Amino acid sequence: MKIYSTRRRPHRPARIVLDGLGKRYPGASGFAVDRVNLDIAAGEFVCVVGASGCGKSTLLRILAGFETASQGAVSVGEEPVTGPGPDRGVVFQDYGLFPWLTVAENIAYGPKQARMTRDDIRETTDRSLETVGLTRVRDSFPHQLSGGMQQRVAIARVLANRPAVLLMDEPFGALDALTRGDMQTELARIHRDSGVTVVFVTHSVEEAVYLSDRVVVMAGGTAHGTAGHVREVVTIDLPREREVTAPEFNEYKRRIDALIHQGDRAAA
Template identity: 55%
Template sequence: MAEGAIPILEMKNAGKTYSQNGRAIEALRGASLRVKKSEFVCLIGASGCGKSTLLRMAAGFEAATQGDVLMWGMPITGPGPSRGMVFQDYGLFPWLNVRDNIGFGPKSRGRTRAEIRETTDRFIELVGLQNFADIYPHQLSGGMKQRVAIARVLANDAEIVLMDEPFGALDAMTRERLQDELVEIWSRTGLTVIFVTHSIEEAIFLADRVVVMSPGPGRIDNEYSIDLPRPRDIASPEFNEWRRLLSSQLHSHHGRKAG
């Protein structure tokens, strides 16, 4: 990032402490992160390392108890359409079909019927669901539901897409296909993506930059710029070098010898 350029998202020494049964639980400590527009950043780390807390603070669902969380240099004070969240459990409205799920945001913001139609058509096509526009969520596969969830965020004019293990519940083949499709959508739209995953391979395949977090309390340990050309070959020696490096980083957090 150019010196002095304002990042789309910035955390400055951000922390989060919860109160539980009269005890203070520190979930995240001293997180500093700068994300530039159109960057794809993956957060990896063991359970309890604050990945989801960091993501929810970026979304505005949680307020920092220390430090600052900024979008375009302005404090994030709550949820907003510019920051869209995609969850593992899809979060679709079961009473709405694919078209109406995707059009929900534009409709609730008072767009005209023609604008809603144009927007939903564009994003239905982007995620390849033209033949399923009138289908309801219970009739869709897990992969299709996740496509709808992504399209719904994009249709709501999101500048940043925050993804909390969105492919974690899918079978391996569907997961790989959606990884490919997400990279294609990201490259076509210029979106900024912050993506939480437990999978080292998924992080290397997707990210411009991988942020490694460690628990107790959650903190950012290291960041790595992934310099592999796209599309990435998971069988290449270079990919496996990254896999070994990041695996050793994560294993060291558990007190095991790096391998």
């Protein structure tokens, strides 16, 4: 089952450009992130990894339009980012569900706002529910669900809007290993079928190597006395169907782990 029906195509996948991006929070003594340059192709899947505090969420919040850049320029689909927009679907750690709406109503919210027809709303909602495996709890309210289930509703709700760009900040962090694996497979499939551009923050290097076309390794942050910055961008040159036990897969994991922890001893 596909969320993206051919009848109603998603927004055209969008290129994302960060050009000399810097962010200094009000009152902060230094920059949270500095001089970030990234050019993400339309339809690309990019994971962002790095130690706590290196600015991963800051980067995503700026792309989402929740924070403004202090320096540099950010564009999505060749348009400068000036605030949140329906072209960008955001899944962060806090689910942000409407507590007074049922699961199905939460998912149907975006399509209703977009003035889809009643049939299309129904179809999109059903498909989204099926994709995240929550059809049976469609009439429950968020507080009746576990944290992992609420997170899946949040993902389904974003997908129902057919965004051009998916911005995900540790979306699977609260899920058990089995559900997490299922969601990774599902997300890889959604990405393949829809061609949506994805920027995905994770602490799991394995997850990053499994999902990404490229992995952005960030470093620095206030704990290290520097601004967060991009240390290296690693292209994952593996077939789309990935075997996590393959030697090449493990070699990427080792390399990215080393890049994340590079300089740890010097900083300690």
